[in-house]
Amino acid sequence: MVETLQNLYLGFSTSLTPINFFYGFMGCLIGTLVGVLPGVGPLAGISLLLPTTFGLNPTSAIILLAGIYYGAMYGGSTTSILMRIPGEAASVMTCIDGYAMAQKGRAGPALAISAIGSYIAGTASVIGLMFLAPPLAKYALRFGPPEYFSLLVLGLLVLGYMTGGSMVKNLAMIVLGLLLGMIGIDHFTGYFRFSYGLVALGDGIGIVPVAVGLFGISEILTTAGLSIRPEVLKPRLKDLLPSKEEMRDSMAPIGRGSLLGFLIGIIPGSAHVISTFISYAVERRVSRHPERFGKGAIEGVAGPESANNAASCGSLVPMLALGVPTGPIPAVLLAALMVHGINPGPMLIKEQPVIFWGLIASMYVGNLILLLLNLPLVGIFVNFLRVPYKILYPTILMFCVVGVYAVNTSVVDVGIMTGMGVLGYVLRKYDFEPAPIVLGVVLAPIIEMSFRQALAMSAGSYVIFVQRPISLVFLIAALAMILLALKPLLKKRKDWRERFTEAEKAENV
């Protein structure tokens, strides 16, 4: 405990230096904007701003990028409540009761409860992250190549299961991502793989062009041709205060959402999205008046909004403690650390205490900044929604091109981004979820290295993966995931994943 407090003191002395505080503030501000603007998700936002962090020290860079991530969770609720358009995927559930409250003239309290819930959940989950990540990292030091391989296989299978929709399609996306991640020089033998004489592909396909293409460009291609001009409500500051009854009704959902979100965040998958669906279902189940849900129940805003913030923080636990990203956004954050020469993994907390504890402390400060930004300044952020999409999307496209080019100063990357944009666009049309591709690209080199090292250790025997107890546990859990995915084939009842996918589709219509 004393050691944790000493480390936290180190973290605060790092994050409160003027330069780090500035980048933390900028991250929160940009994150809020990214969350507010539909079509620019946190993944595309972080990927686009990644090149601008190359000149920064690693601590400032990760503070800025993490700020965008959790800042987007705050901002996403604004458009959901005021326009019934989710600013980003994790705010889909907030649309239902948030917009219903807005129509009843209670937009202000909905926004306030959403910001307060996000603040409480964000702060509580940072405490969880602070106490959980270091012991987990110590435990992970026992992992060898077989354990890492099994853990990564488990992570990918859980992602495939939790993403929703067809498990077969999700697995195909993972395999596609892994194959894309194998383009370039084989680090064991120096062979060029699938690079077709292009020197620029020697280092492989970068995470930034893949992420920006699959999420940024494909979103532009899908939405630019549609002419939607929704009405924008503009709340006044004095209308923001929730009533005593609304505050009382929100406290328990905020608590439940925080706990649920943090725990789901640790599990691989689009945790921040899934957590909101589960939180909404839980609140409806425990409510004495479930009939109010869908008609403006404040619990339907408080629970999911707290859950998505807690989940975004929870997803950083395996990323920081094990070096294993649980979704595409932690994967890009991990790539950002690697760009700065930091090796993620169990040794990160021990070897780079300034980065780890600086990030933790910056999240305490960031949550406070976001509360202050999101309540009084909500009217200003709403103005960005008045910018017509026909002006917004060419601007985003320009930032996509320059952002991707800047990573390696290579036009090949811009070409890859364009190709990935087409792929993402077609995949969306055919009901495929592109997120597992991004994770596959990031994990391919690690998974291949641990796989080949493990086989070398065992003289080519696959038994090594089941001989070692930790690896065996991971593989049993992976098998359980496959069996769970097969369950709907045997039962006629729809499982939660199918209901989740249907609810997502219904909201997107």
Added chain:
Amino acid sequence: MTTDRLSGMAFLLLSVFVMIETRVLPLGTHSRPGPGYLPLLLSSFLAILGVILIVRGRLASSWRSVKWPEGLHALAILAGCVFATLAMETLGYRLVMLILMVFLFGVLERLKWWVVCGLSLGLSFGSFWLFDTMLKVILPRGNLGF
């Protein structure tokens, strides 16, 4: 033909392509897997997934039911991206962005000419100033010095 069956066939074709491409890479042995080992394993798995999609895809929606109302718009934007990729190093960042923005704002979105001029000039030169001058990211100047 259903969407799932079409996707399954695409995966099957892709896996066959990867398998053919892997032939030039050493496979190695089980104890010393070569650079072609895992790609071959993965492409085999992808082929299995493709077959499952084809077999189980009978009940999925017809491929004709997938609508592309924004298709032409998307195609035009895509053409802009391809142009930027191919011309950036020859014409330079500022000129390429200027042409791309004029195309998107003026031709595709039909905004007023003065809005097109203002936005295109502001964005292309402004982003160059931000990234190249301020953030020291070297952007291509092209043969004309733009």
